[in-house]
C-alpha cells in the first residue's frame with residue numbers, strides 16, 4: 001500500500017502501531033470472537049456495551065497507552081506525546097486503512113477521538129493542581145472522557161444552548177442536558193459547556209463557560225444511548241444534570257470563554273476524523289479491486305466491464321484528492337497557519353467522498369456488498385454519519401464561503 005508521504009519518524013510510529021494491532025489487538029479480538037461477532041452480544045438490551053465488551057475496550061486502551069499510542073496526540077504540557085496534525089492525519093488514516101470499519105476494539109479505542117477523549121487539548125485549561133488529580137487516569141486509559149457541547153435544541157447553533165451554570169458559594173450549580181455525546185454513556189468524566197451569562201449568550205457574544213465534571217457527581221445522569229443507522233447500541237448518548245454542583249476550580253478556562261476553550265484542537269480533530277474516513281475508503285477500494293478481478297459475469301471478470309471501471313476510477317480519484325488535501329492542510333496547520341477554509345474543505349470533502357466511495361464499492365460487490373459479513377455496509381453507515389458531527393457539511397460550506405468572501409481565495 002502506498003502511504004501518504006510523511007516524515008520518516010512518523011512513518012516508523014505507523015509501523016509499530018500496525019505491529020501493535022496485529023500482535024496484541026487482533027489476538028484479543030480472535031479470542032473473544034463469540035462476543036464481538038454480533039451486535040446482539042456487543043450491546044445489552046439498553047443499547048450499552050456489555051460489561052465484557054467494556055472490559056475488553058479498557059484492556060486495549062491500557063495496552064495502547066503503555067505503548068504510547070493512546071496519548072501520542074495529547075499536548076506535551078499535560079503529558080501527551082505532542083504529535084501534530086501531519087502525524088494525526090497519517091496515523092488515523094493508516095489505522096483505518098489497515099483495519100477497516102466495524103472493529104469495536106480499535107475505533108476509537110486504540111487512538112481516542114481527537115479532543116473529545118483521552119488527553120484532549122481542552123484539558124490544558126484545567127488548573128494545574130486539578131489536572132494532577134485526573135490526568136493520570138485519563139492518560140493510562142483506565143478512565144475516559146466526553147465532550148458535552150450539543151443539546152436537543154443546540155447543535156449547529158451552539159448559542160441556543162439551554163444548560164445553565166449558576167454561581168453558588170465557591171462553586172456552580174448546573175442544570176440542563178446534553179445530547180449526541182460520544183462516549184457520554186461510558187465516560188467517568190465530562191467536559192460540559194453551560195451558559196453563565198444569558199444576556200451575552202443571547203447576543204452571541206460569549207457567556208458560555210466550560211466545566212470539568214465527575215460523572216459520579218450528584219445530579220449527573222446518563223439518560224440513554226442513541227443508537228443510529230441500524231445499530232443495536234451506541235457510543236453516543238444523552239446526559240442530564242439536575243442541581244449538579246461543580247467546584248469553581250474545575251472550571252475549564254476563564255468565565256465566559258467556553259466556546260474558545262471548546263474549539264481548541266477542533267482543527268486537528270476535524271482532520272483526524274477526515275483521515276479516518278479516507279483510510280476506511282481506501283480499505284473499501286482495496287476490497288472492490290480484489291473482487292472486480294475474481295468475480296465473473298458474461299464470461300469475464302467484472303473489472304473488465306466499463307461500468308464497473310467507472311465505479312473504481314471515481315473512487316480512486318475521490319481518495320487521491322482527499323489524501324492530497326489532507327496532507328496539505330495538515331502541513332499548513334503544523335506550521336501555525338489558521339487554515340480555516342482549508343480545514344472545512346477537508347472535512348467536507350473527505351467525509352462526503354468516503355461515503356461516495358463506500359456506496360460505489362458496495363455496488364461493485366453486487367448483493368455481496370450488502371451483507372454484514374463484508375463490513376462495507378458498516379463503513380457506508382459510519383461515513384454517512386460522519387457528515388453530521390464536528391460541523392455538518394452545510395456548516396463547513398458556510399465557513400468556506402464566509403472565509404472566501406472575507407479574505408479571497410488564499411489557499
Ligand SMILES: Cc1cc2nc3c(=O)[nH]c(=O)nc-3n(C[C@H](O)[C@H](O)[C@H](O)COP(=O)(O)OP(=O)(O)OC[C@H]3O[C@@H](n4cnc5c(N)ncnc54)[C@H](O)[C@@H]3O)c2cc1C
Nearest residue numbers: 147148149150155156157180181182388389390392394395
Ligand atoms: C455520531 C455523532 C457524534 C456526535 N458527538 C458529539 C459529541 O461528542 N459532543 C457534542 O457536543 N456533540 C456531538 N454530536 C452533535 C453534533 O455536533 C451535532 O449533531 C451537529 O453539530 C449538528 O447539530 P444538530 O444535529 O442539532 O443539527 P441542526 O443544527 O439542527 O441542523 C439541522 C440541519 O440544518 C442544517 N443547518 C443548520 N444551520 C445551518 C446554517 N446556518 N446554514 C445552513 N445549514 C444549516 C444542518 O447542516 C443540518 O442539515 C455528535 C453527533 C453525531 C451524529
